Amino acid sequence: MVTKAGLTGNHADLWNAGIAKAVWALGEPGFPEALERALRHLVSFEMMNGFAYAANGKAFDLDNDRIVGDRTTIVEHYLAGAYILDPFYDAVRNSPQPTVLVMRRLAPDRFTETEYYRRHYQATGIVDEIGFILKLQHVDAVLSLSRIGAVPVFSKRDIARLESAAPLVRALAEKHWHARFQPQAGEANAAATISHPLLSKRELEIVTLILKGHSTYSIAATLGLSPNTVKVHRRQVYAKLTISSQAELFHLFLSRR
Structure with a gap:
């Protein structure tokens, strides 16, 4: 019986039966769906x-x-x-x-x-x-x-x-x-990257972190920079790319992929 996961009685029985079906389906096309059904007895x-x-x-x-x-x-x-x-x-x-x-x-x-x-x-x-x-x-x-x-x-x-x-x-x-x-x-296709010929390596690092959702202070902590330095880099990036918002930044790098 699964106790650490907080299952008792009928719920544990259903989980055990479901995971047994997933075991039987290993290597077969039906395995993912069997595993999914078993997991639904947990959450x-x-x-x-x-x-x-x-x-x-x-x-x-x-x-x-x-x-x-x-x-x-x-x-x-x-x-x-x-x-x-x-x-x-x-x-x-x-x-x-x-x-x-x-x-x-x-x-x-x-x-x-x-x-x-x-x-x-x-x-x-x-x-x-x-x-x-x-x-x-x-x-x-x-x-x-x-x-x-x-x-x-x-x-x-x-x-x-x-x-x-x-x-x-x-x-x-x-x-x-x-x-x-x-x-x-x-090897057939290159991995997606954030790159631009006008931007330096540091500026591309900052662009990537901006797009991922890091604030100025989070970027500063991640890259070991001061918040003011991050703000300067960000202004320079926007000026070089002639944009003024993150939406434009996203569109420039990812919306056409």
């Missing part, structure tokens, strides 16, 4: 989906066959380049060990004010997201559970349940998707 959510990231930064579709809402925004625009602004993308690439990701713990301090948030989260109605980091043979990946619409964010008990179940979920998911991606898959 409620509207969508499970996933992306993988190669060492060169290229993103791939891991599991997006049951998307809830606008597939163009959630999958196609994301894979075309918007993923480089996703807090989960940074966390997956920077985490040495598999862990459970909670969006509101990772997101920068001005994340909800970004164009990425407005176009990806507000446009699709995603209100909260939790992810399992997967270490596959050639790529790292994240399998996400999202709440969508007029629903509450994941509670502390929800998070605790998923953290308790994470070793089992990761073991099954890593077994199922272990060798799906081959090294050459990331």
Whole structure:
């Protein structure tokens, strides 16, 4: 019986039966849906989906066959380049060990004010997201559970349940998707980057952090600069690019991807 995750009685029985079905489906097309059904006995959510990231930064579709809402925004625009602004993308690439990701713990301090948030989260109605980091043979990946619409964010008990179940979920998911991606898959197209011939390396670092949702003080702390220096760089960037807002900055670098 699962006790650390807060399950007892019938709920534990349903979880155990559901995860057993997922085990039987390993290696088969029905595995993702079986795992999703099992996880719904732990917490409620509207969508499970996933992306993988190669060492060169290229993103791939891991599991997006049951998307809830606008597939163009959630999958196609994301894979075309918007993923480089996703807090989960940074966390997956920077985490040495598999862990459970909670969006509101990772997101920068001005994340909800970004164009990425407005176009990806507000446009699709995603209100909260939790992810399992997967270490596959050639790529790292994240399998996400999202709440969508007029629903509450994941509670502390929800998070605790998923953290308790994470070793089992990761073991099954890593077994199922272990060798799906081959090294050459990331060589056909270059990974998305923030670049511009008019901007210096430091200015591009600041642009990237602005687009990800970092405030002036957060950028300063991240790069080891003073807030005033960050403000000077930001003014210089906007002057060089002849823009005056973050929306224009996003449009310049990402909206056409």
